[in-house]
Amino acid sequence: MKTVRSLIIISLVCVLALAVGVPAWGKDTIKIGVIGPMQFVQGKGHWNGAVMAMEEINAAGGVNVGGKKMKIELVQADSNEFLNVTDATNAMELLMTRHRVDFVVGGFRTEAVLAMQDIAMEYEKIFFGAGAAHPELCLRVAQDYDTYKYFFRAAPFNSNFLVRTSFLHLQFVAGILKSQLDLPNIKVAIVAEKAMWADPMVTASEGVIPKFGMEVAGVWRPSPVATDVTAELSAIQRSGAHVIFTIFSSSVGIPFARQAGELKIPAVQVGINVEAQKDGFWEATQGQGNYIFTLNTYARGVEQTELTLPFVNKYVERFGETPTYTADTYSAIRYSLVPAIENAGTLDSDKLVEVIRDQVVKTPTGTIKYMKDEQGRYLHELTWGPGYLLGLGVQWQDGKMAGVWPNKWKAAPEAPEITYKGIVDYKIPPWVVEAYKK
Amino acid sequence: MNLLRYYLRKVFTVLRNEVLVLPSRIVVLLFFLSMLLIPLVVDDPYFIRILVLTSIFAIFAASWDLLSGFTGQINFGHALFFGVGAYGSAIMNQHGLPHWATIPLGALVAVAAGLVVGVPCLRLRGTYLALTTLAFPIILLGIVFAFPGLTGGELGISGLTRLSTSRTVTYYIVVVIMLLSCAAMWKITDSKIGIIFHAIREDELAVKAAGINTTLYKLLAFCLSGFFAGIAGGLYAHFMRIAGPSTLEVQMSFQVVIYSVFGGIATIWGPVGAVFILVPLMEFFRLWPEFRTLMFAFVVILILLYMPGGLLPWIRNKVEEECPRCKIRNLVTRRVCRVCAADMR
Structure with a gap:
C-alpha cells in the first residue's frame, strides 16, 4: 500500500514538474504583440498586416531559430490610443507581462507611442513602430542608444520626409500644368485643416x-x-489659384473634394488628403473626387518592388481593401524581424538589434535601410530616397486610385529617372484644361 | 514605554468603538490595509501598474468631489489642474529638479491655476460656471501648442525621471500619497471649512447672511482642489514619464465627473471607491475589446438609473442607518442607537 502511495505521489510530482517545466523548454512559438487602436482603421491595418505575415511564415514551416523551427503566434492588444493614452500603456504592459511577447509591432499616436516605447524598452523587447511619423521616436534612439536601441521604425518614413515628398508632388503637378496648359506663373492656394499638426x-x-x-x-x-467648404472654394476661385495644395487628415477631405468637383473649381488638388487614400473615397464623394491627388503608400497595380503586387493583391483578396501604411506590420515581421532571427539564430533582443540595424531588406514599399544621424549614431530611422523608400503619389481616375508618381522623376539633374511599374500619366481635370487652355 | 502603551490603548479604543462598529469603516480600514499589503502577496507588474494608475486617478476624482461635490462649484474642466500639475512637474524635471520637488511644486502651480480659474468664475453659478470651466483646459491646450519649445507641443514632454526604478517602491510612493491625500481631503470636508463648503453649496446667500466671506471659501475650494489634482497630475507625469496634451483633453475632465457621480458625490470616499471599481473593470473588459466602451457605459448607466445617489452611498444605506435623534450612523440590525440609545425602530 505504501509503495502504491509513493508511486502515486512520484507520478503527481512528475506531472506537475512537466506542466511547469514544459513552457520553459518546450517553447515552440514566437509571440508577437500587435498593438494599435483596434476599433479604428489604423489598428485594423496593423492587425491585418501582421496576420498575413504570420500566415505566410507559418505556412512555410515557421521561423528557423538556430536549427529549430518555431511558429509565429500573434497577440492582439487594443491600445485605444486615440481616446486614452493611459489605456495604451496598460495594453503594452499587458503584452509584456501577461502575454510575455517576444516582440511588438504597431502604435499610431505619437504621444502614446512615446509612452509605450518606454515600457517596451524597460522590458528590452524589440518594438517596430508602424504608424507614428514623428522624428522624436528615433531621435531618442540616437540620444540614449543603450535604452532605446530596441525601437525601430517600420512605417511610415518620418514626417520631415512626408512633407518633402508632398512638395515633390506639388512640383510634379505644377510642371505638368506649365507644360500642358502653358501657364508661366502658377498660383497655389494652401488649404490646411485647422489643426495643430498642420501649422x-x-x-x-x-x-x-x-x-x-x-x-x-x-x-x-x-x-x-x-x-461645407463652398465659401473657401469660392474664395480660392476668386484668388485665381491654379493648384490647391491640401493638408487634410480629417473628414474635411471628403466635402472639400466633393464640393470642388461639383463647383468645377478650375484648380487641381495635390498634397495630403488622408480620406482620399481610402478605397471608400470614390463613394464618399459620389464620384466628385475624380482627379484628386494625394500622397499614399500603396495603390493597386503599382509595383515599388517585385514584392508589392503579391502583397497588395493578396491583401485585397483577403481583406477586401487596399492596404494602408499601418499594414506595414507585414513588412516588419516578414522582411525585417524574421530574416534577422534566422540570421542571428536567436530570439535575444540585443543580438537581433545588431542584425536589424545593419540589414538592408527589400519590402513591398521599397528597400529598408536604417539611417544613422550626422554624428554617425544609429537612429533606427527609415532611409528615404531613390533606391529606398519614396512613397507614392496617387490620383483618383474614374473611380480607380491610380499611381501617378514617381513618373520619370529625377532626384537630381544627373540622376537616373525613376518610374515605378504600373504608374500611369497624371490627368488634368477637363474643366481645368477648359479654363486655361489658350 | 508608558507613552507607547497609552497610544496603543487609544488606537485600540478608537478601533473598537469607532471603526469596528460600522461596516463602512471596516471596509475603509480593510482598504487601507490591503493597499499597503498587496505588493507583499502580488508580484504581477501589470496588476501593480493598474493599482498605481487607479490610485492616481483616485486622488484626481476625490479632488473634483472636494470642489464640485462639496462646494457645488461644478467644474467640467478639472483636467486643467491635472494637466498643469503634470506639465509643471515635467518642465521643472526637465530643468533638473528631482521628482520629490517637482510634484509638490507642480501642485502649487496647479493652485495658481485654481486662482486663475476661480477669480473670473466667482460670479458664475450652475450651468454657466460648468461651461466656463470647460473652456479652461482647452485654452491651456492652445497655449501648449503655441509654445512647443517649452511644452513639447503635440508630443508633450517625455523622458521624465521615474518615481523609482523599482515598481514596488513606485507603488508605495503613489499609494501612500493617495491614502494621505484622500484622508486629508476627507478631514477637510469634516472640518469647519468643510461645513462652510457644504453650506455654500446648499444656500450661498444664507452663508453670506451669516457673515461668512463665501468668495474666500470658494477660492479656497478651487485652490485645495487644484493642489490635490496637481499632485495627481505630477504623479501621473512621473509614472508615465510623459506629460502630453492628453492630460488636458475633455475626456479627462469628463472621466473624473463619471467616477464621482458613479461613486456618490460629496463623500470623497465615493469617487475613490468608484475609481477602484471602474478602472480595473475597464481593464477586465479588455477580454471583449469590441464591446469594452459599450459595457462600461452600460454599467455606469445601470448604476445611475437605479442608484442615482451613487453606488457606494446606496450600499452604505443598505447596511447602515442614521439615528433619528443624534444622527449618528448605526449598523442596520441594531435596535437602539450605539451612542444615544434611542430606539432605532
Whole structure:
C-alpha cells in the first residue's frame, strides 16, 4: 500500500514538474504583440498586416531559430490610443507581462507611442513602430542608444520626409500644368485643416512655394470636420489659384473634394488628403473626387518592388481593401524581424538589434535601410530616397486610385529617372484644361 | 514605554468603538490595509501598474468631489489642474529638479491655476460656471501648442525621471500619497471649512447672511482642489514619464465627473471607491475589446438609473442607518442607537 502511495505521489510530482517545466523548454512559438487602436482603421491595418505575415511564415514551416523551427503566434492588444493614452500603456504592459511577447509591432499616436516605447524598452523587447511619423521616436534612439536601441521604425518614413515628398508632388503637378496648359506663373492656394499638426506645414509651404517659382495665392484653414467648404472654394476661385495644395487628415477631405468637383473649381488638388487614400473615397464623394491627388503608400497595380503586387493583391483578396501604411506590420515581421532571427539564430533582443540595424531588406514599399544621424549614431530611422523608400503619389481616375508618381522623376539633374511599374500619366481635370487652355 | 502603551490603548479604543462598529469603516480600514499589503502577496507588474494608475486617478476624482461635490462649484474642466500639475512637474524635471520637488511644486502651480480659474468664475453659478470651466483646459491646450519649445507641443514632454526604478517602491510612493491625500481631503470636508463648503453649496446667500466671506471659501475650494489634482497630475507625469496634451483633453475632465457621480458625490470616499471599481473593470473588459466602451457605459448607466445617489452611498444605506435623534450612523440590525440609545425602530 505504501509503495502504491509513493508511486502515486512520484507520478503527481512528475506531472506537475512537466506542466511547469514544459513552457520553459518546450517553447515552440514566437509571440508577437500587435498593438494599435483596434476599433479604428489604423489598428485594423496593423492587425491585418501582421496576420498575413504570420500566415505566410507559418505556412512555410515557421521561423528557423538556430536549427529549430518555431511558429509565429500573434497577440492582439487594443491600445485605444486615440481616446486614452493611459489605456495604451496598460495594453503594452499587458503584452509584456501577461502575454510575455517576444516582440511588438504597431502604435499610431505619437504621444502614446512615446509612452509605450518606454515600457517596451524597460522590458528590452524589440518594438517596430508602424504608424507614428514623428522624428522624436528615433531621435531618442540616437540620444540614449543603450535604452532605446530596441525601437525601430517600420512605417511610415518620418514626417520631415512626408512633407518633402508632398512638395515633390506639388512640383510634379505644377510642371505638368506649365507644360500642358502653358501657364508661366502658377498660383497655389494652401488649404490646411485647422489643426495643430498642420501649422508647421503651412509655414513651410508658404516659405518653400515661392522658391519653386510659384506664387502663394492665399491660405485657407477650414475646420477638420467641416461639412461645407463652398465659401473657401469660392474664395480660392476668386484668388485665381491654379493648384490647391491640401493638408487634410480629417473628414474635411471628403466635402472639400466633393464640393470642388461639383463647383468645377478650375484648380487641381495635390498634397495630403488622408480620406482620399481610402478605397471608400470614390463613394464618399459620389464620384466628385475624380482627379484628386494625394500622397499614399500603396495603390493597386503599382509595383515599388517585385514584392508589392503579391502583397497588395493578396491583401485585397483577403481583406477586401487596399492596404494602408499601418499594414506595414507585414513588412516588419516578414522582411525585417524574421530574416534577422534566422540570421542571428536567436530570439535575444540585443543580438537581433545588431542584425536589424545593419540589414538592408527589400519590402513591398521599397528597400529598408536604417539611417544613422550626422554624428554617425544609429537612429533606427527609415532611409528615404531613390533606391529606398519614396512613397507614392496617387490620383483618383474614374473611380480607380491610380499611381501617378514617381513618373520619370529625377532626384537630381544627373540622376537616373525613376518610374515605378504600373504608374500611369497624371490627368488634368477637363474643366481645368477648359479654363486655361489658350 | 508608558507613552507607547497609552497610544496603543487609544488606537485600540478608537478601533473598537469607532471603526469596528460600522461596516463602512471596516471596509475603509480593510482598504487601507490591503493597499499597503498587496505588493507583499502580488508580484504581477501589470496588476501593480493598474493599482498605481487607479490610485492616481483616485486622488484626481476625490479632488473634483472636494470642489464640485462639496462646494457645488461644478467644474467640467478639472483636467486643467491635472494637466498643469503634470506639465509643471515635467518642465521643472526637465530643468533638473528631482521628482520629490517637482510634484509638490507642480501642485502649487496647479493652485495658481485654481486662482486663475476661480477669480473670473466667482460670479458664475450652475450651468454657466460648468461651461466656463470647460473652456479652461482647452485654452491651456492652445497655449501648449503655441509654445512647443517649452511644452513639447503635440508630443508633450517625455523622458521624465521615474518615481523609482523599482515598481514596488513606485507603488508605495503613489499609494501612500493617495491614502494621505484622500484622508486629508476627507478631514477637510469634516472640518469647519468643510461645513462652510457644504453650506455654500446648499444656500450661498444664507452663508453670506451669516457673515461668512463665501468668495474666500470658494477660492479656497478651487485652490485645495487644484493642489490635490496637481499632485495627481505630477504623479501621473512621473509614472508615465510623459506629460502630453492628453492630460488636458475633455475626456479627462469628463472621466473624473463619471467616477464621482458613479461613486456618490460629496463623500470623497465615493469617487475613490468608484475609481477602484471602474478602472480595473475597464481593464477586465479588455477580454471583449469590441464591446469594452459599450459595457462600461452600460454599467455606469445601470448604476445611475437605479442608484442615482451613487453606488457606494446606496450600499452604505443598505447596511447602515442614521439615528433619528443624534444622527449618528448605526449598523442596520441594531435596535437602539450605539451612542444615544434611542430606539432605532
